[in-house]
Amino acid sequence: MSLKARAQEKVERAGISNYSFDQDVLVMCGVRYTIEACECGEPDCDGVRLNKNMALMGRALQ
Numbered sequence: 001m002s003l004k005a006r007a008q009e010k011v012e013r014a015g016i017s018n019y020s021f022d023q024d025v026l027v028m029c030g031v032r033y034t035i036e037a038c039e040c041g042e043p044d045c046d047g048v049r050l051n052k053n054m055a056l057m058g059r060a061l062q
Helices: 003-013 055-061
Strands: 017-024 026-029 031-037 048-051
Touching: 003 017, 003 026, 003 031, 003 048
Parallel strands: none
Antiparallel strands: 017 026, 026 031, 031 048
16 A cells, blocks of 8 residues: 555544645645655554645745
């Protein structure tokens, strides 16, 4: 399963329906998240990590 598919599953499992993808960037409520693989090893980890893309947020504020 791709990272994008795992991220979509994670978002939907959380009950969030207002999201979209801009290529490989997840967009929820106007906030952009980069999708990365997570290898923390925790038993309940789904293998995907979402990080706010602060570089794009800063550009939008200028």
